[in-house]
Amino acid sequence: MLAVIGVGMLSGAFRPLDDVFASARFSVLERPSTQGLTIVEIDSRSLIAAEAWPWDRRRYAQAIDNLIAAGATLVAVDVDFSAPSNPTSDQALAAAVSRHPGQVALATFEQMESYGAGERRRSGNRPIAPLLNDSLLASVNVPVDGDGRVRHYDYGASDEAPPSVAALLADASVRQGAFTVDFGIEQKSIPHLSFEDVYSGHFDPSLVRGKKVLMGATALELGDEFATPVGLLPGVIIHALAYESIADGRALVSLSPLALLVLCAGLVGALQPARSGGAALWRLVVRHVAVTALIVIAPIVLQASLPLSIDITALLFTQTLMAIWATRVELTRQAKAIVLAREAGLLHLAMHQPETGLPNRRALLAGIDDLIATAETNVAVFAIGVDRHAEMRGVVGYDVANTLMVQLADRLADLADVDRVAQIASSVLAFSRADLSADQQHALARSLRAVETTFTVDGQPLDLFVRIGSASQDRQSASGDALIERATTALNQADLSDDRTVLYDEASFVDPDNNLALMSELRDALRRSDVSLHYQPKRKTSDGSTASVEALCRWHHPVRGRIGPDLFIPIAEQTGQIRVLTEWSIVKAIEDQAALRAQGVHLAIALNVSGRLLVDEAFQARALQLIEGCDADLIFEITETAVIENPKIAAQAIAAYRAAGVRISIDDYGAGLSSLSYLKMLNADELKIDRSLIHDVVNSERDRLIISSTVDLAHGLGMTVVAEGVETEDVFDVLAGLGCDTIQGYWVSRPLPFNDLMRFFDNRHSESEMTIG
Numbered sequence: 001m002l003a004v005i006g007v008g009m010l011s012g013a014f015r016p017l018d019d020v021f022a023s024a025r026f027s028v029l030e031r032p033s034t035q036g037l038t039i040v041e042i043d044s045r046s047l048i049a050a051e052a053w054p055w056d057r058r059r060y061a062q063a064i065d066n067l068i069a070a071g072a073t074l075v076a077v078d079v080d081f082s083a084p085s086n087p088t089s090d091q092a093l094a095a096a097v098s099r100h101p102g103q104v105a106l107a108t109f110e111q112m113e114s115y116g117a118g119e120r121r122r123s124g125n126r127p128i129a130p131l132l133n134d135s136l137l138a139s140v141n142v143p144v145d146g147d148g149r150v151r152h153y154d155y156g157a158s159d160e161a162p163p164s165v166a167a168l169l170a171d172a173s174v175r176q177g178a179f180t181v182d183f184g185i186e187q188k189s190i191p192h193l194s195f196e197d198v199y200s201g202h203f204d205p206s207l208v209r210g211k212k213v214l215m216g217a218t219a220l221e222l223g224d225e226f227a228t229p230v231g232l233l234p235g236v237i238i239h240a241l242a243y244e245s246i247a248d249g250r251a252l253v254s255l256s257p258l259a260l261l262v263l264c265a266g267l268v269g270a271l272q273p274a275r276s277g278g279a280a281l282w283r284l285v286v287r288h289v290a291v292t293a294l295i296v297i298a299p300i301v302l303q304a305s306l307p308l309s310i311d312i313t314a315l316l317f318t319q320t321l322m323a324i325w326a327t328r329v330e331l332t333r334q335a336k337a338i339v340l341a342r343e344a345g346l347l348h349l350a351m352h353q354p355e356t357g358l359p360n361r362r363a364l365l366a367g368i369d370d371l372i373a374t375a376e377t378n379v380a381v382f383a384i385g386v387d388r389h390a391e392m393r394g395v396v397g398y399d400v401a402n403t404l405m406v407q408l409a410d411r412l413a414d415l416a417d418v419d420r421v422a423q424i425a426s427s428v429l430a431f432s433r434a435d436l437s438a439d440q441q442h443a444l445a446r447s448l449r450a451v452e453t454t455f456t457v458d459g460q461p462l463d464l465f466v467r468i469g470s471a472s473q474d475r476q477s478a479s480g481d482a483l484i485e486r487a488t489t490a491l492n493q494a495d496l497s498d499d500r501t502v503l504y505d506e507a508s509f510v511d512p513d514n515n516l517a518l519m520s521e522l523r524d525a526l527r528r529s530d531v532s533l534h535y536q537p538k539r540k541t542s543d544g545s546t547a548s549v550e551a552l553c554r555w556h557h558p559v560r561g562r563i564g565p566d567l568f569i570p571i572a573e574q575t576g577q578i579r580v581l582t583e584w585s586i587v588k589a590i591e592d593q594a595a596l597r598a599q600g601v602h603l604a605i606a607l608n609v610s611g612r613l614l615v616d617e618a619f620q621a622r623a624l625q626l627i628e629g630c631d632a633d634l635i636f637e638i639t640e641t642a643v644i645e646n647p648k649i650a651a652q653a654i655a656a657y658r659a660a661g662v663r664i665s666i667d668d669y670g671a672g673l674s675s676l677s678y679l680k681m682l683n684a685d686e687l688k689i690d691r692s693l694i695h696d697v698v699n700s701e702r703d704r705l706i707i708s709s710t711v712d713l714a715h716g717l718g719m720t721v722v723a724e725g726v727e728t729e730d731v732f733d734v735l736a737g738l739g740c741d742t743i744q745g746y747w748v749s750r751p752l753p754f755n756d757l758m759r760f761f762d763n764r765h766s767e768s769e770m771t772i773g
Helices: 002-011 015-028 044-050 057-069 087-099 165-169 195-200 235-247 257-270 281-305 313-351 361-374 389-396 398-416 438-451 480-496 512-528 565-575 578-598 617-627 640-645 647-659 676-681 701-716 729-737 754-763
Strands: 037-042 074-077 104-114 120-125 136-139 152-154 178-180 192-194 212-217 225-228 231-234 380-386 422-425 428-433 454-457 460-463 466-472 501-503 531-540 546-557 561-563 604-608 634-639 663-669 686-689 720-724 742-744
Touching (some): 002 257, 002 313, 037 044, 037 195, 057 087, 057 195, 057 212, 074 136, 136 165, 152 235, 165 212, 165 235, 257 313, 313 361, 361 428, 361 480, 380 389, 380 398, 380 480, 389 398, 398 428, 398 454, 398 460, 428 480, 438 466, 480 501, 512 546, 512 578, 531 578, 531 754, 546 565, 546 578, 546 742, 565 578, 578 604, 578 617, 578 634, 578 754, 604 663, 617 647, 634 647, 686 701
Parallel strands (some): 037 192, 037 212, 074 104, 074 212, 104 136, 466 501, 604 634, 634 663, 686 720, 720 742
Antiparallel strands (some): 104 120, 152 178, 225 231, 380 428, 380 466
8 A cells, every 4th residue: 555655656646636735725824925025027018118028138227226226135137138138238237237236136047967978067047247247146947846837946055056046035045955835925915016117217115125126027928937836927926935935934844755655654554444343434434534634634734833845645545545445344344243143143033933032943952962962961851841722822812822931931941940941832842951860850850840830921810731741862862853852752642641741761652763764664665565454354243154354454564574553553644644555455455355256255345544534535536536446345444533523524525435335334433432413423334332342241231231222223323233352252142142243353363464364264164155244
C-alpha cells in the first residue's frame, strides 16, 4: 500500500487534488498584505496611452524619478533591458538610475545551460552595460513545476546569481533555497498604481512613500501570466505575493515526499483493522469520518499559525484505502458471524424439538456417544413415557401439553441429577447416565416415579402418570442408537409391568435390529422357499372325518434356523410385510389344494387374514383376483379385533369374499371382548372358540355352560362351531357332547408339511369319503 502511495506522489498523480485542497486552504486562510509594497502595473491603459511597444526607455526613467521623488525607498523594474534601444533612451534610463544609486533594481533572467560531459552553467540576460553602474540586480525568474503550475519561489541568492526580486525587496537576499508562496494573501489588499498615472505624475504619493515598488506587466496583451493553485496570475503579482510571504513570515515550508510517506505509514499503522473482535460498522464509519476531518482540518490549523503547507491527497488516499480495507475486514467478519449464527441456529434447530425447545433424539444420541467414548463405567439410558398423552393433548391443547413436557423434563433433571433431558417423541423423554451400577440403575428407575405429582400450567392443576424403560450398555449395544432403541423397547413393555418400570433384558426382548434385518429377508425367503405352509387338520365330531385344514406359515432360516410364527408374524404385521406373506400363502394354498384334489382328497383350506388386511381394499382386490376362476375352496379366518376396529369396512369386505365363494370364520372367539352385536352384524360361516375356553372344559361347569350357549347361538345364526386347542380325548368327548361341529388341536394332529399331510391321509385310508367341510 505504501509503495502504491509513494509511486502516486512521485508520479504527480496526487498533484491536481492537492492543488484543489491548497486553493481551498488559501481561500479559508485569506489575509491582508503588509502594505509594504506597491505594484505599478504596465496595464492595458498604459499601453494604449504610449501607442507603441516596446516603450521608449525615457518613460521608465520618468516613472522612476516620479516614484523616488514621492518617497519610494526601492523601485524594482520587471522589464527586460538586456538589449540596447536607441542611445538617447538608454542614456536617459541610465541617468535616472545613476541619480538614485542603490534605489533601483533591474531584472535579470537566469537559466541553466547544459554542456558536454554533464557540465551545467548558469547564464542569464542582464541589463545593458550603461544600466549596471548604479543599479541593483534581481532575478525575475518564476519557477514552474513539471505540470506547468507555479507553487514555489526561490530566494535565489548565490555566488553566480543575484537574489530573486521578492527576496531583494524583502531584504532576504542572503537566504537560499525555495519556499511555497502563500497564495492566501489578498491580492487586492496590495496597493496598485497604473504605470500611466505614475508616468504622468497623477497618483497619490502616500501609496509609495516609505514603501518599496515593484513595476511589471499585468496587461493580457503582454502574455506574462502563469498557472497557480488559485488561477492565472501575472508574473509581477506572483513576485509581489512571494514578497509578502517573505515579509510577513508566510514563506510556507512544504513536507518532503519522504516525510509525507512517513505520515502515511503512521496512518496505516493507526487505522489497521483489528485482527480479532472487530467493531460495529457504524463505529468504523465514525472513526474514518473523524480521521478524514482531521486530515482536512489539521493542515488548515497548522497553516494558519505556522508557515507550513501540507499536501493531504496522499493522506486522504491512504485513509480511503484503510477505510476500504477495514470495511471489507469488518464485513467479512460480520458475514462470518452471520454464517456462524445461522449455523448455530440451524444446529439448535437440528438438536432441539421446535415445539418445546427441549433437546431431541439427535442431541441425546450425541451425548450418549460422548459418554460411551469417555466413561469408565457402562452407560445407561432412561426413557420416560407419559400415559395417554395424545388424549390429554386433545383436551388441554398443544401449548399446555408442550409446557407440561418442559416442566416434566425439569423435574426429571432434578431427580436424576442430569443436565439435559431430551424429548425423543411427543410423549417420551429420555436421558443418560454413566456412573450407575446395576442396582443403582434399578433404584433410579423406580425413584423416577416420584415425578407423578400435580403440575400447574396457566394456573390449572394437571396430573400425569408415567412409565419408565431403561437399558444399559453391554458388548452388543455399544452405540447410542442401540441403547435408545432398547430403552424405548423396555418402555413399551412397561404397561404390562406391575410397577410400570421395566429394565431391558437381552434374554427377554427381541433385538429390534435383528427384527429389521428379519423383515428385509422375508421377501427373499419367499422366493427361496425358506417359508412354507404347514397344515393342521380339523376333525368332525359327527363321524371323525377331516373337515378341513388350517394353513400355517413356517420359516426355516438358513442361518438362524427355525423362526417361530409368534415372532415374524407380528413383526410382519407391524412393518407392512404381512400383505406379501398373505398373498403368497393364498397362491401356495391354492396350488397345494389342487395337488390334494389330484390325489383324490377334497377339503377346504383355512387361511388367517390379518385385521390390517381385512380393511385393505388393495389386498381385497388382489385376493379376489387370485381366487377367481381357480375353483378354490378357501376359508378366511379373521379375528374379532379386526372387526371391532372398523366394523363397517370389515362387513363390506366379508360380503365381497363370501360373494366370491370364500367362507368366513371368526377366529379366537372368546379371547377378546366378544360382542353379540358383531355376531349379528357379520354374516360368517364358522365360529372358532378360543383355546382359553377349552382348557378347563372337562372340570369347569362354567366353561361348559359358556361353550354350550355359544354353540347354540352360532347354530342359531347358521354357523358351524370349531373348537381349537384340543389335546386330549376327554376334551374331545366333552366338546362333542356340547355340540361342537369340528375339533382342532394336537389330539387330532400337529401342523404338517404338505408331504406329511399326504401321508396323514394315506394312513387314514379307512376314511373313504372326504367332503368339503
